[in-house]
Amino acid sequence: MGYFELIIACIFVNNILLAQFLGNCPFLGTSKKMETAIGMAMAVIFVLVLAGTITWIVHIFILVKYDLVYLRTIAFIVVIASLVQFVEMFLKKSIPALYAGLGIFLPLITTNCAVLGVCVLNIDKEFTFMQSLVASFAYAAGFGLALILFAGVREKILLARVPKPLQDTSIGLVTAGMIALAFYAFKGMV
Numbered sequence: 001m002g003y004f005e006l007i008i009a010c011i012f013v014n015n016i017l018l019a020q021f022l023g024n025c026p027f028l029g030t031s032k033k034m035e036t037a038i039g040m041a042m043a044v045i046f047v048l049v050l051a052g053t054i055t056w057i058v059h060i061f062i063l064v065k066y067d068l069v070y071l072r073t074i075a076f077i078v079v080i081a082s083l084v085q086f087v088e089m090f091l092k093k094s095i096p097a098l099y100a101g102l103g104i105f106l107p108l109i110t111t112n113c114a115v116l117g118v119c120v121l122n123i124d125k126e127f128t129f130m131q132s133l134v135a136s137f138a139y140a141a142g143f144g145l146a147l148i149l150f151a152g153v154r155e156k157i158l159l160a161r162v163p164k165p166l167q168d169t170s171i172g173l174v175t176a177g178m179i180a181l182a183f184y185a186f187k188g189m190v
Helices: 004-012 025-031 034-064 069-096 096-105 107-111 114-124 129-159 169-190
Strands: none
Touching: 004 169, 025 096, 025 107, 025 129, 025 169, 034 069, 034 096, 034 107, 034 114, 034 129, 034 169, 069 096, 069 107, 069 114, 096 107, 114 129, 129 169
């Protein structure tokens, strides 16, 4: 598979949020405001690209080399947690408004199953280093695209008259389902 096909597959066909349903907590939690959604998308892109490449390196050069593959999940979580701490410190110092807007969801990137899922997918699909780097970025871009689209729709929904039983999370889940159906149309592309 070429890099272009890999990018299309990761962003649209196998979107980590809408096709594989990983990372729904920050998807629903940070999508009420466009600024927060963009900030979360950028943080996830940064963390996921670094985590995807670093976990690939750790897996190949440490876990496989020393026959410690059974420690993969623990090693990956340690790498992801360290990266999230770095991002959190950076945002707290340089962009305090975004840090405050992301709130509890920034530390939750550590336990975001989308980040861990992409790291595991890169290893399970036996990607090379470059494929792992490209796939990590494309999955993160797909996450960001879905999050920003969803935030835009949710901002419009706030202006609409929604029946009482469907307000807030309920209409959010219905909307997420409709966006997932739209992305399902890409299934035949790659």
